[in-house]
Amino acid sequence: DIQMTQSPSTLSASVGDRVTITCRASQSISSWLAWYQQKPGKAPKLLIYKASTLESGVPSRFSGSGSGTEFTLTISSLQPDDFATYYCQQYTSYFVAFGQGTKVEI
Amino acid sequence: EVQLVESGGGLVQPGGSLRLSCAASGFTLSSYGMNWVRQAPGRGLEWISYISVSGTTIYYADSVRGRFTISRDNAKNSLYLQMSSPRAEDTAVYYCATIRVSTSGSDGFDIWGQGTMVTVSS
Numbered sequence: 311d312i313q314m315t316q317s318p319s320t321l322s323a324s325v326g327d328r329v330t331i332t333c334r335a336s337q338s339i340s341s342w343l344a345w346y347q348q349k350p351g352k353a354p355k356l357l358i359y360k361a362s363t364l365e366s367g368v369p370s371r372f373s374g375s376g377s378g379t380e381f382t383l384t385i386s387s388l389q390p391d392d393f394a395t396y397y398c399q400q401y402t403s404y405f406v407a408f409g410q411g412t413k414v415e416i
Numbered sequence: 417e418v419q420l421v422e423s424g425g426g427l428v429q430p431g432g433s434l435r436l437s438c439a440a441s442g443f444t445l446s447s448y449g450m451n452w453v454r455q456a457p458g459r460g461l462e463w464i465s466y467i468s469v470s471g472t473t474i475y476y477a478d479s480v481r482g483r484f485t486i487s488r489d490n491a492k493n494s495l496y497l498q499m500s501s502p503r504a505e506d507t508a509v510y511y512c513a514t515i516r517v518s519t520s521g522s523d524g525f526d527i528w529g530q531g532t533m534v535t536v537s538s
Contacts, residue, residue, distance in 0.1 A: 344524035353528035
């Protein structure tokens with residue numbers, strides 16, 4: 311099974327900061343990676359798919375990069391609405407796997 | 417409005433059974449492969465099952481294989497998860513989610529329900 315490891319687990323930041331979250335796969339997943347944002351009590355929301363394609367309606371301050379085993383999610387200028395938990399997900403097959411999550415807090 | 421609505425959660429005893437439902441509105445469920453994803457209190461997301469459009473291809477995570485059964489009724493625009501012999505560690509919010517597929521492959525899980533809470537306890 312492919313394992314996904316995110317870092318850091320928690321990130322303290324301020325409004326306006328540039329934030330980067332890393333996700334590593336235990337083996338190559340090409341570009342079959344998605345990023346989700348989840349706020350407390352809410353369902354996850356798709357932000358990015360195929361490692362770097364922005365989902366429709368998602369602000370352009372979000373970007374994704376990487377391929378193979380190492381990926382990053384970047385928020386160019388953190389906004390108050392961005393304080394949430396972020397998950398990466400590999401979907402090389404229908405046996406998908408999520409990272410453990412990164413909580414972005416003030 | 418495009419949405420998925422889960423129902424059927426609640427308190428169930430260990431070794432009992434429970435059936436979760438996921439109803440689609442604003443779109444046709446029969447166009448999508450479907451998934452169940454769960455989240456234990458204070459924990460991360462865990463994928464547990466997938467079913468293809470036709471229902472002929474089904475996958476389970478090791479944690480639920482042999483105990484949970486995914487199914488769908490495209491005529492009713494609905495997805496189901498039959499939980500048998502649940503354990504305390506199955507306590508979680510259960511989400512249904514569509515998997516979007518384009519000509520170049522999958523684009524991830526794009527539509528999610530609001531979740532239904534299942535508590536396994538005596």
